[in-house]
Amino acid sequence: MRNNLTVTLVATILLLVIVFIVQGIGDSVVKAVDKRQNKQETKSLKIWGAIGSLALVVLIGFSLTTKTETTDLKVLKVGASPTPHSEILEHVKPLMEKQGIQLEVVKFDDFILPNKALAEKEIDANYFQHEPFYDLAVEENSYEFVNQGAVHIELMGLYSKKWRSIKELPKGATLLVSNSTADWGRVITILKEAGLVKVKPGVSLLSATFDDIVDNPKNIKFSHRLNPELLTTAYENDEADLIAINANYADTIGLSPKTDGLLVEKEQSPYGNILVSRKDNEKAKEIQTLKKVIHSESVKKWIMKKWDGKIQPLD
Structure with missing residues (x-):
């Protein structure tokens, strides 16, 4: 205006x-x-x-x-991770322009600044985080945010250069995971469903930590020293028996959870990547238009084709 x-x-x-x-x-x-x-x-x-x-x-x-x-286009600035989030947003740019909205994609390479930028009104929305990470960030920082719904999920898989199947995993094997505490419950869930660990009664798997494990028959040792984006390098350097890698990062080195993962989380996982706005703009036309467009059938089909099922769209 x-x-x-x-x-x-x-x-x-x-x-x-x-x-x-x-x-x-x-x-x-x-x-x-x-x-x-x-x-x-x-x-x-x-x-x-x-x-x-x-x-x-x-x-x-x-x-x-x-x-x-x-040139009478309203501008919507959305912060996003480079892949696949920014790529998806770039794909929907022409669709948004048809609705009279100029979508500006602001790329972030870390997982702290996108929420900070949104809170400080440097951007209008962000699209980079899964729901448990979002819940933890809101709780710790008292953000006035609104979850506008999950767009896609990047299935997490456990990969190995040393072993061809999980049955070969020896006792005392090392599992390398990210230093993001929001991912720990995700890894524990995968191990629990495979019968490799048990957790304390009453503990939510979404917030579980490795200290909550009470039964670990293979005596798996956990290392969580690296940022998520560095786990692919650790895999290529063969730094652990198992390495937990998100599908978006695995894809960058040619790994697929379905064909290369020794263990893979279920598709009904709660770790969908979400579109987030502030409370003061949650009902803005630009936000709601993006929400509608990014969930359209044409965009869903494009995501499935682009990443061959490694990245899966959600309703």
Whole structure:
């Protein structure tokens, strides 16, 4: 709205300037001719000068109005991780533009700044985190955010260069996971469903830590020293018996949870990646339009095709 008012004001001022310039030129011409021609000819020149000025103003005004209409897009700034979040947003840009909204994607390489930027109103929404991570961030920072729903899930898998199946895993094997506490319960859930660990009664798997494990027959040792994006390098360097890697990172080195994972979380996992807004803009047309577009059937099909099922769209 502010941009539109600015453009309109500039256009109005420019038109007035043009009118004065044209009128001034016309008056000068008329005065020059007035010395040589009779009054009737002078009157005729004035009429034609006025018509010419009006025509010029109309043409320029039409040009400015047309330019204003083509750029009359509301801007929606969304913070996102490079992959697959930013790629998905780039794909929906043309769809948003058809709705009169210019989608601006702001890329972040860490997992702290996107929420901070949203809270400080540097961006309008973000799309980078799964729901348990979001819940923990809101609890720890008292963010006034709104979960606008899950868009996709990146299935986590446990990968190994040393072993071809989980049955080969020896006692005392090392499992390398990320240093994000929101991922620990996710890994524990995978191990529990495979019968490799048990946790204390009453402990929620979403918030479970490795200290909550009460039965670990293979005596698996847990290491959580690396950021999530560094786990692929650890895998390539064969730094552990098992390495828990999210599908978006696994894809960057050619790994697929379905074909390469020794263990993979279930598709009904609660770790869907969500679109997040603030409470003060949760019902904004731009936010709700993005929510609708990103959940459209055409976008879902594109996600499935693009990542061959490694990244799965959610309703």
